[in-house]
Structure formats: structure tokens, C-alpha cells
Amino acid sequence: MTPRFILTAERVRNGFAALFVLGFFAYLFGPLIIMGVTAFNSSAFPRMSPFECFTVEWFDVLANDAKLVEGLRNSLFIGVGVVLLAVPLGLSGALMLTQVKERVRPWYYTIVISPILVPGVVLGISTLLFWDRIGTMFGASRDSIFYDGFFLTIIGQATFISAYTMLVFISRLQRFDVSQEEAALDLGATHVQTFRKILLPFLKPAILSAAVLAFLASFENYNTTVFTIVSESTLTTFLAGKVRHGINPSISALAVIIVVITLLGAALHEVLKRREAAAEKETARIAAGELARRRRVKPFALEPAVLLIALVFVAGLGSAYFAGTIGVEECKAQVKAEKIRQAQERTRQREAKAMFQNAPAASEAAGQQIQSTDKSERAGVSQFQGIFDVGNLKDQAGADDGGDGAAQQSPLGTENFNPIFAPQNLSPPIDSSGDNRNDNRSDGDNRNDNRGGDQ
Amino acid sequence: MSADVQLDEVWIRFGDFVAARDINISIRQGEFFSFLGPSGCGKTTLLRAVSGFLQPSQGRVSIGGRDMAGIGPNKRPTALIFQNLALFPLMTVWENITFALEVRGAGRAARRKKAEELLELIALPGQGEKMVSELSGGQRQRVAIARALAAEPSVLLLDEPLSALDLKLRQHMRTELRAIQRRVGITFIYITHDQGEALTMSDHVAVMSHGVIEQVGDGNSIYNRPESAFVASFVGENNLFSGTVAATDDAYVTVDSPAGRLRARHAMRGGKAQLAAGDSAFVFVRPESLKFAAGASSASAEASSTEASSSTGALDNRIGARIHQQEFEGNFWQVFCDVDGVDKRVKLSMVNDGASMGRGPGEEVTLGFNADLAVALPQGELAAE
């Protein structure tokens, strides 16, 4: 007899659990995947379906955006600054923890760990105010360092990022054998020599992973930065401005880039952590007196994981770029032809319907619709997308004048939120700069984008 | 020769806890000096005070005649070999060895040369490029010694350096250590709780207990002429009879014990008599000093002292006992006997001369020993088994 599958309560429960976990992961990754896909869809509105043509044009749009490049440069600069500040601070904080008296330690720890538990906006505001006051106290001029967006942002971010790096160092220091320090001193080394030659080499992996952690945390910080950055912009504040003033696939493209960068960073961080853990085990074995054939630590660049990541990254980039540039134009032309055909079809249907009903009002509306397809479509979209932005409400109201009538009378409800079948919108001029182009391919949101800029 | 390391009335306290109590020791230039004591008695603490990691709460540490107060470990002419060796795992063997030169700013060529010399000395030539983790336990041990010697200390401090090694290696390293010490000719201060180590290697041994120095002397005097009950019970094996002093003179003490009246040497301490009639006392007899006496037992020391024994000659003391068990150890017979009124079984060691012992468990026997081979001491704390 073949063993039959018996449905037990246990199995049912396990099945449900597995389903639940599956759902959870879908929930985690779904949005990111959808966002990623929209970056490669030639559709002017970030969407996954219908997927029109595979394209990398949105990345070109980005590359031509001077503001973005500037924000990116600022983010990198601030990230480096934060690393340079937060790593020594975290290290000192961790070293100090081992030194303060037993009685003081809980208080000390509470204070240095508290920035992690304070909302980012609060940190940003307090940093901004504090240095402002200090600047006033010294009578410093408005363009002195106390009012400088870079300085403030680095200080503000380092306040809590130092606590992160400190945690990294604490966990490493817990495994430090103090007698090594004493041995060095005993052999005549000065305190500074002992620190440089014994403690620092021991902490090196932790310093590396703390640096990566600090950079990532700085690179993706928004809440603190938005207050401290003053008149400058970083990648995140630029991104926030763009998202708030309407969405278009170039943001998805930017998202893909940022995700890739952060993921590479995160992978690096993970690899570093693993290396550290492996080294840890090794030292533990040595301490236990086991005779271990020590593997020489490979240079970092030769780590298989690092190589693999780099390879996948380069291959993905290359193939995506090729796929995105070849055959896009033909595909677009096809889609355009198809849309024109559909639009004509609909127009014919409406005309037929209007003639059939023979009602003057309806026919007039239909006529209007044909003439102002663009406008009604914009309105249709803005009904659903325009409200994303409080600032857009006024414009939306204006657009609604023409839109409302058409929308109500439109026989097909779904048409209203399908923005891209206006025939005159389907031929994008490739030459112009990003903003202009968006203007031409206008739909509800891109229209907002031109005005959006930075506020 | 002059005193190289001197401790005068040194006290070390951790809060209320006294880790070292009124320590007075002087160690001569070039000698191999050991501290011996059970775990937690304060040996490491004392060594840390000498090497400068710890300031004595009171008293004076001087090295080479110089008071060391306020001088940090990196400025003292000492080098310490740590209990766990504390080799630098991220450096190669030769980098480890020449660390002391590196921090003094010596050039690479000079360091390599010194490293080769020292590797030669510790019998690891050509192994300088290895990582520490690629060495065996004994090799690491020797690297730690070389690393300390490279600092050219006038005093080398060793904190139980052999405790992590297995028995064979430990015995081998003992000989090596002693040889190295003879070759370099500097003072070694050696810490151990293994008495075999202390007795075989040292010129002098200080026995410690609970932060107090119980006795200082060479191996022979520590073993044969213990001055306190602790030393007698800690160093070597000893049979113990407790009782009350009946009579005493400068040379001998007579003690009334449940095993009978026993006569033993009177141990002096600092040249002073320690016992008077009426005091509680312990009589210690080593297993190898006990003999089987022929004939019936006599509880009287006076009686037995006049009696001539056919097999063992005159024995000052005789004790009636019953054999409980005997163990054959090749070169020795170990015999355990019950003695009425004595809690712990009395142990007797007999050299195996090839003849059968001729006795068996349950047999009534008479044990005897000479007064010169037993010692009477005031009752006091004993070493834990």
C-alpha cells in the first residue's frame, strides 16, 4: 500500500504557518519589486501593468537631472563626514563604557544610547537650534559653519549613528582579551603604541563594518536631514521633494539605483560581519588551545561573496542597458499604433452611440471629448493622483472644470484612470531635458512635476 | 649577591578584601624563585604588583635597589609571561617576539636578527613566519618566553606558564625553562600551584596561603622541614596525627594522640620554638618515613625506643594498625591502614625491592617511624585536599 497523506491538525497548522510566512515575504518584497518594474516600463505613469516597453530611458532622465547629481554628491560627502565623525565617537564611547565606574555605568549607558530612542526629527531640530544659538552667541556670520547645512547634517546624523557604531564596538570589545594590552605595556609599549598596535588591529573588522553601517545610515537618513540641511539638498531630500510633487517613473529609476547602492552596502556589511564572526571563532579556538591550521585571511576583494555580488551587479547593469536600448523605439511605435487604433475605435463607438441616441447634449459632449481628449484624460487622472499632494488641490480644481462633464458621461468607467491613450501625447521628443520631456508626455502627475522643483 | 627584587611590608587590598598581607621577601639576582600556593591565594596579585599593573595599598616594591612606586609597567625592567600567554594573534611569530624592540623603534633588520637569535634559543629556528595559531601549545609557550626575553628584562615573571600543557609537555618544559634560565642568567620569578614544578626548578620557594607567606626556603627545607601545618599538608603527602603536647624541648616534642604517645622533631619558626606543653599540635609523618615494625605494637614511645627491631632498626614510634588496602605502583607499594582514633587512613609507601610484600588486607600490623623523620607543628589551617 502506498502511504497515504493523512491530514492531521499538526499538518494543517504547519501548512497555515508556511502560507502565512509566504504571505509575509510577499508583503515585504512585493512593493519593492513592483517599484523596480515600473522603472523599466516606458509608460509615463509608474505602473507595472500594462507593461508597455522595456526601457532604460528613465535612467537617462535622471542622469540629466543636475539637482539629482548635486544631491547625490552632497549625500556622499555627508556620508563620508558622518563616517569620519561617528566611528571615532562610537569607539571612544565604547572604550569609555569599559572605564567608567560601576556606579556611573548605567547612567552613562542611558545617555549615550538615548539618541537611538529619540525621534529623528527631534534630533534634527535640536541640532539646528543648538548650533544656531552657539553661532549667535559668538556673533558668527550667517554663512559661518554654525549655519552650514553640511556641518549641521553631519553633526545631527552622527548624534545617533555614533550610538549605532558604539554598539558594534561594544560587542567586539567584549571579546577582547585585556591581557594582550597588558602584555604590550609590559614589553615597554607606551599607551598610544598599545592602542595603535594591539587594540586597533583587533578592532579593525569592527571599524570597517561600523564605517559601512554609518555610511548607509547617513545615506538613507531623511528625518534628521530634512531639518539640518537648511538650503542644501541631499539625495533623500531631493527624492522627498520629487515624490511629494508627483510621481513618475524616473523616481522609480532613482529608487532602483538607491536600492542597488544600499543593497551593495548592506551585502558588504553582512560579508564584513561574517568575516568578523569567522575570525572570532578562530581566536576562540586559539584561546582554547586547539591546534588550528589557520587560514590566511584572503584579501577582501577576493572574498567569493564580494566577487559574486560585483559580478551580478555588472552583468545585470550591462544586460539591462542593452535590453533597454535595443528595440525600444519599435516597441513604442507599436504601442502607439495600437493605442491610436483603440482610441479611434472608441471614438467610432461613441459617435455611433451618439447618433443612435441622437441627443444633442450627448453629441456635444462627445464632440468635446474628441477635441479635448488630452484635457479630459488629465482631469481623469488628477482625480485620483492629484490628491496625493496638498499643493495640487488648486490646480486640480481648475482642471476639473473640463474634466467633470466628460468623466461623468464617459461610457466606460475605466477609461478615466487610464491616462495614456491621448494620441497627441504618444510621441516623446527624446532630445530635450528631463523636465521638458515630462511636460510633453503629460499626464496628471508629470504635469505637476515641472512646477514641483524644490520647495 | 645583592637583592634584585625586594618586597617590604607589602599589603594589597581590594576594598575590604586583603589579597596580600604583610609580604616581606627578598629575591637575589639571577635566582629562580617560585611562589607556590593554592588557587586564589594571591600569587598573581603579588606578581602584578611587581610588574607594575597594580600599586600596593601599602609597603614598598623595589627592583635593583630602586623604589618602583609610581613607575608604570612599561618602564619597569620586568617582563611578565601571562597565565594565558597573551600572545598577539594578529602577528606572526617573529613579530610577536620582537614586539619589545619594535616599540623602542628598532629597525626591521635588527629585529629580524634578534628574532633569529631568540628562535634559536627556544629551539624553533626558521619558524618566525608562522602565525601564532599555527604553533603547538608548547611552541607557543616558548614563543611567549622569547617575546619576554627580547625585552631584555632583568627580572622575568612567569604566571603559571605551564598550567595549560599536558603532563608530558609540562615535564619537558620544566627542564627547558630551567636551562633557558641558566643560559640567560636573569632572575626568574615563577608562579605555580604545582609543587613538583616549584620543587624541581627553584632555588627558593615561597609557600603562600590566603595572602600570607607561610615559609620561604629551598626545596629541601620546604619539603623536609615545614614550619607550619599548612606547608606540611600542602607540600608533598603527609600523614597527620593530632594531639596535645605532653612535653617539649628544643629538639623534640612528645605529643599524646589517639594513636598513642608520639615523639617528633620540634619545628622552629624564625629560630623560635613554636610549641609548649599543653598546646594542641599536629604530628606529620611522610608515607615513605613509615615502616612496618616487627612484633606487637606498643603505644609507648619510651618503651619502643629501647627495643631493637630486627628488620628496621630502632624506631622511635610504634602504632597499631590494620591494613585496609594496598596498591601496586611498580616502583612503590602504597599501603593504606586504619588506625583507631585517626580519621584519615594512614598511608605508607614501600620501595618495591622485588620481594612480595607478604601482607594482605585485614592483617593487624605495627607501624613505626623515627622521631627525626616526623615533625610536630602547632595546629593550624591545612591545605585543602
Place this chain on the structure above:
Amino acid sequence: MFAYWQNFFRKHGAALSVFLLASVGFWIFMMILLPQAFMLDFSLRANVPPPKWGSDAHHYTAEHYRYMLYGSAQSVDSYNFVDLSVFARTIVAAIFVTLIDLALCYPVAYYLAHAATGGWRRLMVLSLIVPFWVNELLRAFAFKIMFGGNGIINNALLWLGVIDQPYDFIRNSVALYSGLSYAYILLMIFPIYNAVESLDRNQIEAARDLGSPWWRIHKRVVIPHAKPGITSGCTMVFMLTAGALAAPQILGGPSSLWFTQIIYQAFNQAGNWARGSAYAIILLVVCILFVLLMMRVFKVKLGEIAR
């Protein structure tokens, strides 16, 4: 005390001691304590333009806190329903989001730690790190795309015939709450996973042997063990949600505000830094109270929360 510092200097040498003290001192005073103190001070002063700061016009007043309550610096007749309701909504929603995340994460963390095996588990745990590192703005953006009028969700619902008009998820705050739950969910799952994973599997087996039903095993064995992780996760999620700015800015409907947005407006639009600081102080106090409450209720130490 003097002896302590003397010892400290001797132990580390002058150069290192000075570096340690200076850097830790700078961090603690110039970056953590004084800025908060100055913000408190600032929030208690009148709102005057920067040139007048420190002058007589910049006097102490509680008007900004009063404003939060009454909507006016002078009258106490009516309450400031706008700000108060935003505040209440923020706090309640943050608690709500925290609970949702807890409910979602606990089973998953338990499953990952004790039901999944070997390579699969490692892969799943590793892949959790991926969304963890994605910028919170982008996570909100992804939700905006999904929940948009012709986003995938509306399209799917329309296709299924559940609705016949696109549903406005944004205006109805559905997008916001989902986005917030999503944004910080990994700060819930990691601490719980770490805590549950350290539980000895034998304990669960033993409890099962003794005939405990599965829910009792969780109640008596797993949850008590995972308490520090749960506390840590809840605290971080609450704090980050209540203090979130990006997600409400992107996903919030036109009529609904988040408390941080009011602070943001006070700074960037109304130019009333003093009121902004007062509101920031209020947010800070709420977060501190929440942390204290969690520490008290779950009897865990601060060190176990912030890891």
C-alpha cells in the same frame, strides 16, 4: 574622585585619555544633552525673529504649549482641536501600527526560528535584510505606486470585480497605515527573531511532551523568553512610527496630518521655530514615557531595548 582620574590617566596615558574624554565629552554634551536642553529652553521662549534672540523680547513664556492645548496664546475657551486631534491620531495610530506589526512578526519570527530548517532559514533571514536597508522614502513611494488610482491594487480589485470604481486608498489613509506598518516592520522582526532563536528547542519539546496545547506553550514558554525582543521591537516601532515624517508626507491624504508634519510646517512654512520646538519636546516626552512604560511593564533594562 581625583584618585580615579589619576588612575585613569595612568592607565591610558595622557594622549589617549585626553582623546577619550574630549570625544566622549563632545558627543554627550555638544550633541546629546545640550541640544536637547537648548531646544527645551527655546520652546519656552517667545517667537521672535533670529536677530532678537537673547534680547528682552525673547522672554520666557509657555505660550507654545498653551497653543497646543487651546489654539491661542491667550484664551482658554476652546481647545485646539486641530493639533490635539492630530496628536491623538498620531499616537493612537502609532500604537495600532505597533500592534499590527507585532501580530504579523511574532508568528513569522517563531516560524523562522523554530520551524524552518537549515539553508531555507538562513536564506529567509538574510533576505529580511534586503528591505531593511531600503530607504523609508522609497518604501512609501512603492506604496504610493501600488495604492494609486490605477495602481496594481485597484486594478486587481477592479479585475476581480470587488469594486467597480477605483477606491481612493490615499484619502482614506489605508495607504498611510499600510505604509507605516511596512516601513518599520523589520525593526520588530529582528529583535523577536533573535530572542526566540536563543530559546532552547528542548524547552518547547519538553512542554509539548507534558501535553501543553500549542497556545499554552507560547504563553508560558516562548513569549516570556522573547519578552526583551518583543519590548525592543515594540519600542522601536512605536518610536519610529510616531516620529515618522517621510511616509505621512508621501502617503498621507490631503486632509490628514501626522504630528511630525505639524512640526515640519512650523519650521518650514509658518517660520515659528519656537512652537516647532515645543511640539518636538512634546513628541520627545511621549517617546520617553513610552520607553519608560515598556521598561516598567515588561521589566526589561534599557540595554535590552536598544541593541
